[in-house]
Amino acid sequence: MRTILRYIVSLIFIASGFVKAVDLKGFSFKLEEYFSPIVFNLPFLEKYALAFSIIVVVLELVLGFMLLMKIKLKETLYALIGLCVFFGFLTFYSAYYNVVTDCGCFGDALKFTPWQSFWKDITLLVLLIVLAFLYRKREEDEKVRFGKLPLLGVFILIMIFVMYRGIAHEPMIDFRAYSIGTDLAAEKQKIAQNPSEYKTFYSLKNSKTNEVKKVDQDEYINKEYWKDTNWQIEDGKTTSEIAKKGYESEISKFKVEDANGNPITDEILKESRVVLVFTYKPKEADSELVKKIETKALTEKAKVYGISTQPNFYKQIPNYLMDEIAIKTIARSNPFILILEKGKIVEKLGAKDYLNQD
Numbered sequence: 001m002r003t004i005l006r007y008i009v010s011l012i013f014i015a016s017g018f019v020k021a022v023d024l025k026g027f028s029f030k031l032e033e034y035f036s037p038i039v040f041n042l043p044f045l046e047k048y049a050l051a052f053s054i055i056v057v058v059l060e061l062v063l064g065f066m067l068l069m070k071i072k073l074k075e076t077l078y079a080l081i082g083l084c085v086f087f088g089f090l091t092f093y094s095a096y097y098n099v100v101t102d103c104g105c106f107g108d109a110l111k112f113t114p115w116q117s118f119w120k121d122i123t124l125l126v127l128l129i130v131l132a133f134l135y136r137k138r139e140e141d142e143k144v145r146f147g148k149l150p151l152l153g154v155f156i157l158i159m160i161f162v163m164y165r166g167i168a169h170e171p172m173i174d175f176r177a178y179s180i181g182t183d184l185a186a187e188k189q190k191i192a193q194n195p196s197e198y199k200t201f202y203s204l205k206n207s208k209t210n211e212v213k214k215v216d217q218d219e220y221i222n223k224e225y226w227k228d229t230n231w232q233i234e235d236g237k238t239t240s241e242i243a244k245k246g247y248e249s250e251i252s253k254f255k256v257e258d259a260n261g262n263p264i265t266d267e268i269l270k271e272s273r274v275v276l277v278f279t280y281k282p283k284e285a286d287s288e289l290v291k292k293i294e295t296k297a298l299t300e301k302a303k304v305y306g307i308s309t310q311p312n313f314y315k316q317i318p319n320y321l322m323d324e325i326a327i328k329t330i331a332r333s334n335p336f337i338l339i340l341e342k343g344k345i346v347e348k349l350g351a352k353d354y355l356n357q358d
Helices: 002-021 024-035 043-069 073-097 115-136 142-168 183-192 217-221 265-270 288-297 324-330 353-355
Strands: 199-208 212-216 231-233 239-244 274-279 305-307 320-323 336-342 345-350
Touching: 002 024, 002 043, 002 115, 024 043, 024 217, 043 073, 043 142, 073 115, 115 345, 183 212, 183 345, 199 217, 212 217, 239 320, 274 288, 288 324, 288 353, 336 353, 345 353
Parallel strands: 274 305, 305 320
Antiparallel strands: 199 212, 199 231, 199 239, 274 336, 336 345
16 A cells, blocks of 8 residues: 555656756746735846756656655655745645646646645645555665666656756746747637636625625625625725636736737737747846847748837837737747748747858
8 A cells, every 4th residue: 555655646747847848937936926025025036947957857757756666765754844945835825815826736738726736735635645655664785776766866867858848948848828830819719719707796884783795796686785884884895806717828818018008919929920939027038039030020921010018129020919928828938939831830949040050
């Protein structure tokens, strides 16, 4: 039983680490959210997000593999318990204060709500404590352990290559909604045909009895609470909640606008061929690199759009705007190239890869 339990827990950590290792930049974006002013208010750590993401992923992968191979088993279990406590704190904070809607525990491969992430961490913590108890009396044979170290070394080298590939280029495996072959136009149509429906909920307080009740917008009108001066809407407690779940897709965030706020998304998706140049942090982008990208893009037999978070950023191509988080969902380099044909993604490249392309 303890062997099966050990395999299950170790494989969960290895899988979790692997999907983040494939796309380390994506995981670093998630850590930036945690460091942002609206969460832990540690903006000075945002520039170290990639370094922190590497440390976390290496710990998950190495400790998960060590647990699988029973290398330094007791120490490994204690380290994993500490890691779970740390993750548990982050996910509880996210869930309780509703500040980070997806912890990125399994990257873009598997999405969890904040509370699902928290209970996943608690479950793993309990299982690790059980394993620590079951293996409390186990003594390790050093000769056996040293025989396993070469396997650990090979595993680490493979994971280093996977991480490097994801940082220097596009991820080896693309778990994002914007993978090559995705038809953005078709996804947009599915969303429009089956949209999610939301209702507004009010928190009402009776000034005479101090009774508090939560009612939706329809009940508020139909039962004429608005006529009764005793019932007052409490400030800051009005919420919008989903009433009917429609077709959900990250593509819903693909919204391009001009400087005046006019949407041009549909126009882009109808083009026979279009080159989109994305920059999610214009102030941090290499101006010479951006200039070279613009120059090359203009040689393409396609319409070219420059999309960033800042109007008038691009000097040679038309400027359009998109939300930074939405751009980060698509792009892993700053700048980044996405090529569409009638709304379908046919190519996506980091800036340097695009310039080196024949």
